[in-house]
Amino acid sequence: MQEFVLQAEHLEFLIQVIRGEGYQVMGPVVRSGAIVYDAISSANDLPRGWSDEQEKGYYRVNQTDSGAYFGYAVGADSWKPLLQLPRRKVWEAHRQNNTLDIIEILDEPPARAFLGVRSCDLHAIAIQDRVFADDQFRNESYAHRRDKVLIVAVNCTTPAATCFCTTMNTGPEVTTATDLAMTEIINEKEHYFLIRSESYIGKKILKQLPLTPPAERHLDAEERALQSAVQKMQKGPRNFDSSDVKDLLYRNYESPVWDQVAERCLSCANCTMACPTCFCSTVEDTTDLTGDHAERWERWDSCFTGDFSYITGGAVRADTRSRYRQWITHKLATWHDQFDSSGCVGCGRCITWCPVGIDITEEVQRLQELERTL
Structure with a gap:
């Protein structure tokens, strides 16, 4: 070129x-x-x-x-x-x-x-x-x-x-x-x-x-x-081997790492709002008092919000542990099954804009280290 x-x-x-x-x-x-x-x-x-x-x-x-x-x-x-x-x-x-x-x-x-x-x-x-x-x-x-x-x-x-x-x-x-x-x-x-x-x-x-x-x-x-x-x-601390991340997450669905990150995560959804690939949305229907006018609005939503996975009988992911696991597993693993690529592009915005400093690369490396010690 x-x-x-x-x-x-x-x-x-x-x-x-x-x-x-x-x-x-x-x-x-x-x-x-x-x-x-x-x-x-x-x-x-x-x-x-x-x-x-x-x-x-x-x-x-x-x-x-x-x-x-x-x-x-x-x-x-x-x-x-x-x-x-x-x-x-x-x-x-x-x-x-x-x-x-x-x-x-x-x-x-x-x-x-x-x-x-x-x-x-x-x-x-x-x-x-x-x-x-x-x-x-x-x-x-x-x-x-x-x-x-x-x-x-x-x-x-x-x-x-x-x-x-x-x-x-x-x-x-x-x-x-x-x-x-x-x-x-x-x-x-x-x-x-x-x-x-x-x-x-x-x-x-x-x-x-x-x-x-x-x-x-x-x-x-x-x-x-x-x-x-x-x-x-x-040479930086956020460089890790991503070749096995998909299977790594599938192997560690019940890892204690999820409990550790849940103790810090606020379920604020900042990471998903800042992420350039997250695409979850919801719809809101409104009607005026006369019942003669109605509107449907689409707005961004997040897998971290309590109502996002709510169905008859309750929320599928009712706690922070399951919501963070869902987000990172979808981003780095199941996304491959859906769209033939990772859902993460390494821009680092989710790290920057997390108010408690949760780092997606550290969580991956923590899972890798835990496997090495077992």
Whole structure:
């Protein structure tokens, strides 16, 4: 795949060309002490010179003198809320005289470009595509939004301490299909992006940019930056052998580890809300006082909530122990049976946003260690 050099001062050209093609650009911005994804109109809106610091139950953003536009790991949110809406109206019904009209609600989303998508999030979007768009039970709201998305991925060269995409084989380098992919490189003398296209619209955009062919030093710098990110994660405490995780969880369904984690878990559902692949939802039906108007709303839900598994006779998972076991077993084991892949992409958000610092990688390693000692 041929790459080109886009100087950092020309990043504005890329954003304006994308907007000129009719896309609303969504990218990282600093807001309320976090890097989140929102609408941007120029390169000045990007978090230039900002980095993030993440650990168990800990998140901070800090200003640096690097001048990097994408010098952070992953946003506090994923791209999920822009595709699987946290709350949406499904239909509404009106009764007048003896006539009942039921109207399906299908809004018209704008064409959007996601700028700054990391490889882990790219894998997460692909997973949600399989769930909502490629499966027999198609979610038209999601599919309609997804069809209008152009993705500009950015290789990750600054992983956070909570990142473990190398363990899950989802990064840090973008290796899955996307419209445009970039790597930001900064050294003492240069600040530029290596950029390539992998789609018709991507190539169309590249033709409108002031690009130059890369020299050997550009390609070498990209390789060094990516390998540095890989080594940082591989040497970190969250690197573990994931080859046997599915069977490991099946073998340890009654492990005492679940009792230990249940003593700390609040069943708050933060991990599932932050996760870019969790897709559980519920529906709410409401009727006005006259009985002539009714609505159905779909909203995010979680396997950690008490009512989620409630059926006639009570909840299937009535305690925290069973709920955490369900979440991690589905994420790392039964997901393979359903969708032929892991449900975890190693972004680390569930670790960062757990208020009591529960770490999914530590729980896996605890199960592995327990087996070794038996």
